[in-house]
C-alpha cells in the first residue's frame with residue numbers, strides 16, 4: 175500500500191491504547207433506538223460495532239462499520255463526531271460521550287493491518303454501471319453496486335483513487351494510505367478502476383452513456399474560484415487545494431516566505447493554514463470577511479489552528495495583492511462592517527506583509543460535465559437530484575459534493591458516502607425493474 179504521501183508532522187489524534195479501548199467499549203449502554211445511529215449519516219450500528227470490540231470480535235466490528243459506510247476508516251479520522259454520533263451520545267449529560275470515532279478507528283485499523291477481506295461481490299446481474307469520480311461518494315456507490323451484482327467501472331481523472339480523502343485532507347488528519355485501502359476494498363470486488371480518464375475531456379459523456387446502463391456522477395467540486403482582484407496572477411498566489419495536494423504528496427511548494435495570508439473561513443482555509451505552519455512558515459494569518467461565528471470551519475478546527483499558531487483576522491476583505499518583480503510582496507486589506515454584511519469600510523485600507531497568498535473561498539462546480547450528460551443544475555452548477563439521487567436524465571444519478579448545497583456547514587465525507595450508497599440502491603431498483 176505504498177503511496178507517496180508525507181505526514182507533515184505528528185498526527186492530530188493518536189490511536190487509543192488497548193486499555194482506553196477496553197474502558198470506552200465497555201461504557202456503551204446499548205441504548206434502545208440508539209441516538210448515535212440516528213445521528214450518523216450512514217446509520218452505522220454503533221452499539222453493535224462497539225459491542226463486538228468489547229467481545230474481541232474485531233473482524234465483526236470492522237464489518238459492521240464498513241458495511242454501513244464504505245469509507246468508514248476515513249470517517250473514523252475526519253468526521254466532526256461532536257456534531258454527529260458523539261454529539262448524540264446519552265453520556266453527553268455528563269459531558270463525557272463515548273469516543274465513537276476513536277473506537278471506529280481501532281476496528282478499521284485492525285482491518286487495514288491484517289489485510290482482511292470484508293465483502294464479496296454479488297451474483298452478476300449482467301448490468302453495467304459507470305461511476306465518474308472515485309472520492310467517498312463514488313467509492314460508496316461502486317462498492318454497493320458491486321455487492322448488488324452489477325459490473326462497475328470507475329472513471330477517475332487523477333492517477334490514484336480516493337478524491338479529497340487521498341489528495342485534499344491534510345495528512346496529519348488523514349493519511350492518503352487510508353483512502354487507498356478503502357479503494358482497494360472496492361477493487362477487490364471486481365470493480366474496474368480506469369484512472370487518468372477525465373470524462374467529458376479524454377472520454378466523452380456520450381461514449382459512457384453508450385457503454386453503460388446507468389451512470390453515477392460523483393465528481394465532487396472543482397478548483398477554488400478567483401477573487402477577481404489585482405495581482406492574482408503573481409507567483410506566490412495559490413489555490414488552497416493545489417497547495418495542500420502538493421504538500422501532502424511531498425512535492426515542492428517552493429519558497430513560502432515569512433508570512434502567509436490565507437483568504438477564507440472554512441475547513442479548507444484551516445487546512446491550508448495548518449499545512450503552512452507545518453511547513454515552518456513563522457507567520458500564518460487567516461483573513462475572513464465576517465465574524466468568527468459566521469465561519470463554516472468547525473469550532474474544533476478553529477481551536478486546532480490556534481494551537482498550531484495560526485492567527486485570525488476577521489471582518490477583513492482582501493482588496494489587492496501587492497506584486498513586486500512578479501511575486502507577492504504584500505496584501506492590501508480593508509475592514510468590513512461589524513454587522514456581518516461583509517461591506518467594506520472606506521478609509522480602512524492598509525497593506526500587510528505577505529510573501530504567499532492562499533485562496534480558500536469555496537470551490538467551483540463541474541458545469542460543463544453536467545451539461546454533457548444533460549443533467550439539470552442550478553445557477554451555481556449544483557446538480558439537481560431527488561431524494562433517490564436521480565437527476566432529470568433517467569440513466570444518470572449524482573452523489574456527493576457535486577449535488578451539495580452550501581448552507582450552514584462545509585461538505586462532509588460521511589454525507590458524500592451516504593449519498594453514494596443511496597444512488598447505488600436507486601440504480602439497483604431501476605436496473606432490476608428494467609430486467610422484469
Ligand SMILES: Cc1cc2nc3c(=O)[nH]c(=O)nc-3n(C[C@H](O)[C@H](O)[C@H](O)COP(=O)(O)OP(=O)(O)OC[C@H]3O[C@@H](n4cnc5c(N)ncnc54)[C@H](O)[C@@H]3O)c2cc1C
Nearest residue numbers: 307309310311331337338373393394574575585586587590
Ligand atoms: C481541504 C479539505 C478538507 C476537508 N476536510 C474534511 C474533514 O475533515 N471532514 C469531512 O468530513 N470532510 C472534509 N472535507 C470535505 C470532503 O472531503 C468532501 O465532502 C468529500 O470528499 C466529497 O466527496 P466526493 O466523492 O463528492 O468528491 P471528491 O472527494 O472531490 O471526489 C471527486 C472525484 O472525482 C474526480 N473527478 C472530477 N471530475 C472528473 C471527471 N470529469 N472524470 C473523472 N473523474 C473526475 C476527482 O478527481 C475526484 O477524485 C474537506 C474538503 C477539503 C477540500
Ligand code: SF4
Nearest residue numbers: 214249253258259275
Ligand atoms: S461514520 Fe462518522 S458519524 Fe458515523 S458513527 Fe462513524 S464517526 Fe460517527
